[in-house]
Amino acid sequence: MDLNLRDLRALVAVAEAGSFTRAAQRLHLSQPALTVQIRRLEExxxxxxxxxxxxxxxLTPTGRELLPLLRKSLHDMENVLRDARALxxxxxxxxxxxxxxxxxxxxxxxxIxxxxxxxxxxxxxxxxVVASTVNALVRSEEADIGLTGGEVADPLLEVLHAGVDRLVVVCPREHALAKKRHIGLKDLARAPLVLTAPGTSVRAVVDAALGETREALDIACEPTYMMTAVAMVRGGLGVTILPETAREVRAEPGLVVKPIDHPAFVRPIAVVKKRGRTLPAVTGRFVERMREAMDATGPQDGGAFRMTVIRP
Known part of the structure; x- marks a missing residue:
């Protein structure tokens, strides 16, 4: 017969009280029920x-020897139960x-x-990491949730919330685009461009948007990191197109950020999990915080994460 938590509590209570009556009162049991538990434990x-x-x-001599061990077992089991409940x-x-x-x-x-x-x-x-790696980490269950960019077409991923992230132009203060009130496709197509590397979610959006113009593009360089792209712009290689939420867009005081007057320059973003997997309770609470924060962030806040909730 296996020991259980109630039996261990019964033994410790009787040992400490020196009385079945007092131990039963402490445990809120009838005395006959407590006696049955002690007999079961002895068996x-x-x-x-x-x-x-x-x-x-x-306590018998055997009981005295076992009491410290059973007390420790009771303590360990109660800790496990408490931790399990907290999780x-x-x-x-x-x-x-x-x-x-x-x-x-x-x-x-x-x-956080x-x-x-x-x-x-x-x-x-x-x-x-970049969007493709976000998706891969969620698929492989190395991450429980992901905030990814681009359209989510993977059947293994479930979209919890979705929205868009606006893209903007970053250029030197003295650049011709910095002085324009509206920046359109033709303006971008005629400027030397510093674009993030192919395979990133931002580059996919930019390529699709610029694909609407038939003019040959002047791509000066294709760095992997946004900070590198900003540095290249500061150096005079061209202008870059980045998410408005990226801190890098305002990292250089000599550069300015300009909106793009074209609806295609938005990047889809989504909170995802692996389909069929239950999120840990604490992660579910964090997803709700993400949703609330993103829903509350709009143009008036200087942010671009504007999420539209999708109810699966």
Whole structure:
């Protein structure tokens, strides 16, 4: 017969109280029910644990030797139960998130701070990577949730929330585009361009948008990182097109940010999880924080993460 939590609590209570009556009161049990538990425990151990008479109850030598071990087992089991309840209720756990670098460097820090205030025992594993890698990490279950860019066509991924991220032009203050009130496709097609590398979600949007013009593009360079693109613009190689939420767009005081007067320059973004997988409770709470923060961020806030909720 296996030991259980109630039997261990019964033994410790009787040992500490020195009385079945007082122990039963402490455990909110009837005395006969407590007696049954102690007998069950003695049967499981295979030895008598208490000597009883009409006046008191005392541990046998075997009971005295076992008491410290059973106390430790009780303590360990109660800790496991408490930790399991905390995990199930979202009061602890690890949030494993893969996300676009623009999100990691803009909205994410404030969300983490707020979450840690609400759930002090939460931990975070963060992978800030390009959209294709975000999707791969969620598919392989190395991340439980992802904030990705581009259209989500992968049947293994479930979209929890979706929206768009506006793209803007970053150019030197003295550049001709900096002086224009409206920047359109032809303006961009005629300027030397510093574009992020092919395969990124931003580049996919830019290529699709610029594909509407038949003019030959002057692509000066294709760096991997947004900060490198900004540095190239500062150096005079051309202008770049980046998400408005990227901190890099305002990293150089000599550069200006200009909106693009064309509806194609928006990047789809989405919060995703692997289809058929249940999120840890604490991660579900964080997804709600992400949704609330993104819904509250609009043009008046200087942000571009404007999410439209999609109810699966």
């Amino acid at each position: 499981a151990v295979g030895a008598r644990l208490f000597d009883r008479n009409s006046r008191n109850v005392a 199930g209720q979202g009061e602890s756990g690890t949030i494993r998130i893969a996300c676009l670098p623009t999100f990691a460097a803009s909205v994410l820090p404030e969300l 701070i707020g979450m840690k205030r609400e759930v002090p025992r939460v931990a975070f594993q963060i992978r800030d």
